[in-house]
Amino acid sequence: MNFDGASFTVCRIDPAQEEVRLFLYDDEGQPHASFRSVNGALRGEGKQLGVAMNAGMYHPNRAPVGLYLEDGTQEMRLVTNAGPGNFGLLPNGVLCLSSGRAEVIESLTYERRQPGCTYATQSGPMLVIDGALHPRFLPKSDSVYERNGAAVAADGTLFFAISNDKVNFHHFGRLFRDVLKTPNALYLDGNISRLYDAGSGRHDAGWPMGPIIGTVEKAE
Template sequence: MRWMTLATLSFLGLFSGVAGAAERCEPVDHDGNRYIVCEVRAGQDDLRLWLTAPDGAIYGSFDRLNRTLADDGLRLGFAMNAGMYHSDRTPVGLYLDRAGQAGKLVTSAGPGNFGMLPNGVFCIGPEGFAVLETRRFADSPPVCDYATQSGPMLVIDGELHPRFLVDATSRYVRNGVGVSEDGSRAWFVISDRRVTFHEFGRMFRDGLGTPNALYFDGNISRLHAPGLRRSDWGLPLGPIVGTVVPIDEDHAGG
């Protein structure tokens, strides 16, 4: 039934009303809450992770990242924060991008949302995308061109995280990522209002039908989506995930 839901969304052209293949971002209503969902397709969209700028400083914002990309004739198609970070904005857990590895895989339980096991890793590999529970990732590491660890897992093999309570009162603007079973598609989601973990997890499991999904963060969650004329401001960011597209006249400057 979950995959019928996802197929129905695609059939109705949910992501057809935006400019450019790498800017499939649209509002979606689920269980009384509204979310922005950005779809990315393996082999079609150029999805990357970023942390450190060429001068060695952490990017920290969509605007600075966009200015750097412009030097190569590129801009962000969409972007969002991509994992938890320390006060100096370095990643809490594993982080891997073109510059190398900036953090180590953390397999032990710990404080806060990151340490609420099971947590997980989002992997961008040569064959597609994956969201894997951290200890499963450690036991059999996949090939990843980019990877970011965060937590908790929102959906694990089709089930919500066992610590999510339907009557929970903790609410934040939250964002995360879910991946299709075959790894060919990833959906990046941010809530428009404050939601509970249970509500957010159900969006991935029931609204999008993703068998596995990973929480990125809450409270500081931000989105850059020029197709929706949106680019959020706020505190400096750590890891950023997004697509790149060539600069064109309609969207120059992003």
């Protein structure tokens, strides 16, 4: 879709009907780092990725910067203090997946609620918080990158979105607030943003990734 002079790809997912997982390490404890590796692991289950994207900031060794839960196992704790980079631009947030539903939750709210996610990834900054753009976003900022993020609509629809053009935070946040109408949205990353879509054949190339989020379907 096009919005305010830029192209975006938006994927709509129903967590009640589609299986959504996070992926980080393979069976040997090494980072998957690519959609190809995740598909290789799923092949043993007779499954494959449907749509997928990178899912949060990570260190040079691919370890997640903030909270990361995979199938109930915590790999990294929640980080609530301010810090350098986009992750530390508070408020940041958590994408939580549990029992057929998804939710984007601001990090301090997550800490208070302890919602019991099966899968979770923390990233930042929040793009939209309770219907408002992040207060630090500037309409005319010249910090532009290809960016990706996730959000959940009031009806439970999970959105993955990636910009096909370079945009600033304000522009990207408005996509979620004004077009997708999501009350909360989470930034996942920029510059290294990548999308996989089995249906269209899209498989973005790029640097090795940290956490990966994707729908899982029966292999063709």
